[in-house]
Amino acid sequence: MPGWRGILAEDGCYGPQTAKALTFFKKVLGTGVDGRCLDSATEKLLDEVHSGEFWSRSPDGSPRHLRQAGQEDAYQRALASGHPLREERDGLSPEQVRRVAASHPDRLVRYRGFEARALTFKRFLALEKAVAQGFPGHRLAITCTTGGKHAGTAHGEGRALDLVLERIRDGYRPDTHEFDSPRLEELARQSGFETLNEYLHGSPWWTGPHLHAEAWPEP
Ligand SMILES: [Zn+2]
Structure with missing residues (x-):
């Protein structure tokens, strides 16, 4: 549950x-x-x-169960900002993400089969680099973007990613990663994310051990 x-x-x-x-x-x-x-x-x-x-997602591709107040509205507003190059199956290349983020940071784009704002994925790319150095033999997997269920509208707006650290060799993600999570959280903050460390802290929206990371424009 x-x-x-x-x-x-x-x-x-x-x-x-x-x-x-x-x-x-x-x-x-x-x-x-x-x-x-x-x-x-x-x-x-x-x-x-x-x-x-x-x-999972509904047949029309929109996230299911966006039941927190405002999430569905936020998602519809984000959709209205456009899906550049959406026809590509798994989405943009890292290079394309950076290019779209430079001109249209608030656009909803697809990357690795997930959708979020270009700015969100741009910061993810930075975090990915930091994780490659900080956690040799591991990589970051995205488990959820616009379909997430946290309170507030961050997931609906495409500003939030749910992330887990997994071993490259076998995709193994033991729950014991709570020991590594403070370091992961620190790297995420350095990459421009606001975080909720759900390896260590539960929340009413808890879905398993992961790092919830939100990317907001700089003030
Ligand atoms: Zn989340």
Whole structure:
């Protein structure tokens, strides 16, 4: 369950801990705050979370489940800023990202199969370089951009990336990366991101150990 850090042993009973967890889940999903009732809509969402479908995209390509206030509006506004070279399958090359960012930093573009603002990916490229030096044998994987579920509009606007550090050799991402995460967070800040270290700190939108990084224009 996203964001729920408590461990519940399965005992077949609907106890106070189950009710607490269900209240939390329904609050996150915006399906109501009364945790006493497992209604069919919530049950369907729980199934989607379990199968992984919850985090996928809708058939028209737009992110699903942008339920935090303002996220969907923010995404629509970002879309209106254009998708240069969107026809390319996985998006722009690093060189193209830098070029678009120089002239249109607020444009929503595709890179590595994800979409975000050009400025966001430009800072990601800087961070990637720093990670190559700081964590030999590892690379940064993007796990989410415009589909993310944090409060506020950063994901919807294409300003936020969810990142994990993985081993290049086998793509292994053990949860123990919490030990490396303060250094990763520091590099992200040096690359111009505001961060939420969800390797170490949970949040109501917690989806697993990762670094949430937001790129905002300089004041
Ligand atoms: Zn995030």
